Amino acid sequence: MNRFYENTIKNYSFSDLKKDLISGLTVGMIAIPLAMAFATASGVRPEYGLYTAIIAGILISLFGGSKFQIGGPTGAFVPVLLGIVTIYGYENLLIAGLLAGFMLLFMGLFKLGSLIKFMPRPVTVGFTAGIAVIIFTGQIANFLGITSIEQHSRFILNIREIWNHLHLTQLSSIFIASLCMAIILLTPKLFPKIPGAIVGLIVSTIIATIFFTDQVPTIGSVFGSIPSSLPEFQFPELTWERIQPMLVPALTIAALGGIESLLSAVVADGMAGSKHDSNRELIGQGIANIVTPLFGGIAATGAIARTATNIKTGAVTRMSGVFHGVFVLLTLLLFAPYASLIPLASMAPVLMIVAWNMSDRRHFAHLLKMRTGDSLILVATFLLTVFTTITIAVMTGLVLALIMFARRMSNLLVVSKVLPDHSQTNETVEAYMVDATRNCPQIEIYTIEGPLFFGAAQVFEQRVMDSIHYRPKALLLRMSKVPFMDTTGIANLSNVVSHFNKQGGTIILSGISPKLREILKSSNLYDDIGEENIFEHTGQALDHAISIIDHPKCIGCKQFAFHECHQLSAGKPLVTD
Known part of the structure; x- marks a missing residue:
């Protein structure tokens, strides 16, 4: 905290406060719908996503290694967290997040931050595109208004579940989802400074409430009302029997969190001309992921899009990230009852557009056209992410990358x-x-x-x-x-x-x-x-x-x-x- 005081508070001016406050409010408006959407896509209640954006967002800004980093739930975690919830349940998800936090903390303390940055590009592009496919297809049911279907940890099973329940499609949900998507896409063109997701959710929620009462599934009808209060502290029951099966999922969360947070920090450096501390960033991520599960939150990491928005809107110090978390908190306390009215069909296009943007289509196509060993690594990682698990995908991608590296180096001898x-x-x-x-x-x-x-x-x-x-x-x-x-x-x-x-x-x-x-x-x-x-x-x-x-x-x-x-x-x- 002394370092935080020296670098941020000591020479903090009113001008800095104004810029950080504007950036924090802007990013906070973007974070609210995303936090709820990522939570529901991960198989947990929407308020848990808000708790994560509040607690992890503030802690990552205070203790992380990048002064512009915005932390919170992200799309990269969706298939991993959904798999854990489906197989082990929500309580064990909190244990996995807690263990991942300690792993990230130790990775930072043992100076492993620089090693994570050596993750091969084809592997990161491959599993990111695979995650995008999982997120996008995972919202098809909400887009069509199909409820009460069983969620599975496997892509094929989920697609089969949707196919078998297509007869339950609701035209009212399709209309609301299409309306929300159109607004999200048009708002940046007409009003560049206004977050399209917020406008889309508000307008589509009002239309659904007035014209389609009790016809479109909402957050309240599916998950219950969102409490307008702070989450309660609760330490999970830790026994070796509960910890042991969570070690591999926790390692997956830690690896993903470390990779995405450092990638986000690198992007921030490029945009702002700053320089982040990789090991301190991992320590900050570790602290955030240790504390957040104690209040019911899910895994968090640095969010590239929100961090980029933070810089573009004029952030000066890490206080902008703190203001972002405070804004989400105030929104929870003041407007939680209204959030329960949001249709799930309105949440679907929010995540679909996130998935489309995170798919990294240009890099994927470029690597594919190269027709080299990198193309093989890309395709293998992508397909395994979609059809198996991200753990298997990343491990296979790394092994293939290692083989390709050894082959190339042997040719250099x-x-x-x-x-x-x-x-x-x-x-x-x-x-x-x-x-x-x-x-x-x-x-x-x-x-x-x-x-x-x-x-x-x-x-x-x-x-x-x-x-x-x-x-x-x-x-x-x-x-x-x-x-x-x-x-x-x-x-x-x-x-x-x-x-x-x-x-x-x-x-x-x-x-x-x-x-x-x-x-x-x-x-x-x-x-x-x-x-x-x-x-x-x-x-x-x-x-x-x-x-x-x-x-x-x-x-x-x-x-x-x-x-x-x-x-x-x-x-x-x-x-x-």
């Missing part, structure tokens, strides 16, 4: 057999100097370029092992362009060293970086090679190689790969400068 080019002034070693008439039978020189890791180390070992069959006396590996080596790379290099030493040969290394030297020392491979066989420059390593080969075998050799070959071929003693 270059293992070249080289010899010195005496026609050049600096006599650099080049691959084109090696041919049938110029190839020393006792000294093999290889230039290794690229990382020696699990995806490429096998290529390195196979390439070098081919030379070992010729039984050269010295094998010189130039490794100045090897940036890093993992345990698999160490194991493959160790195999080469062990096999070569057994044949009586000597491994010589040149150009290894200090970091690579430490890795070799920690694995004992440094001692196996021998410090006397490790050099900083290729010239030194080559002089050492020539000094240890079997000189009598050089007599009569016509390869002349090195300057010294003329003396050795003639049987003369080796004379050095």
Whole structure:
């Protein structure tokens, strides 16, 4: 809080207050219908979405790492939360949210914020588009006025449920839903500063109340009246029997919350020219998700669209997010009875348009047209999100991305057999100097370029092992362009060293970086090679190689790969400068 005081309150002016207040009120108006819509789509009462927007919205603004971040319930959580409610019930949903909060808190404390940002783009676009499809299709029943159908955790089952109940379609609901959607789409064009969702809900609710009384299902008729009071504090009953099945769902919530909040913070940085603190953002998200379930709220994270609106409307500090939460609270206390009159058919287009906007259609189409490995990752993640669970989808997407990464990196590894080019002034070693008439039978020189890791180390070992069959006396590996080596790379290099030493040969290394030297020392491979066989420059390593080969075998050799070959071929003693 001292940091909050120093960065926000200490130099806070009336001008800042005015700008933050306007931004907070604007975003609050947008957040109210979305909070209720996301809650009902997640299978819980609409007021729980409002509680989340109030509590999580204020806490994320106070403790998060982005001063423009607006937190609350989002579409990304809808299929996950609906699945938990359907299978485990609302009480266990609160436990999952609480556990996710602690996971996010620990992720921030252990500085894991930067790691989440490495989520591959095809995976995020794929599961976001999949979530959009689930949200959109999940509102078809409300759009058509079909009530009392069973909600399932699987997409196919929900579609089948709607299909089997199409005969219950109500024309009055379709009319109200279409009216609300038209207003939402037209309002930004006619009145850009007025939230279309608010206008759509108010107008369609008035029309439904006057002309379709008791004909269109409303929030009140389906969920009961919304209480115009603060939620009560209630700590859930925690036992290992209840916690254990919630660990995986909680991890899914934490991962999604972390990804979306940091993506939102990055978007905010780009729009406002600011810089967020990834780890602090996770800590703020963790605190919010720990406290919110204690008041009946659902999972929350940074909302990209609301955060962008916050910046566009002139927010200056994180107080705009606090004002947004306070505005939602005042609305709950003063106007809750009227919210019960909102038709579910009016809520449907709100979420349908959210789903359409979050689908990231342009990036999806662009990645699909590329017809690369990224396209495969995108399609797999998308389909698995829709037809299985987001956990399976993301894990599969990450595995595929890892395989693609390993394949691409292995293609970057270059293992070249080289010899010195005496026609050049600096006599650099080049691959084109090696041919049938110029190839020393006792000294093999290889230039290794690229990382020696699990995806490429096998290529390195196979390439070098081919030379070992010729039984050269010295094998010189130039490794100045090897940036890093993992345990698999160490194991493959160790195999080469062990096999070569057994044949009586000597491994010589040149150009290894200090970091690579430490890795070799920690694995004992440094001692196996021998410090006397490790050099900083290729010239030194080559002089050492020539000094240890079997000189009598050089007599009569016509390869002349090195300057010294003329003396050795003639049987003369080796004379050095």
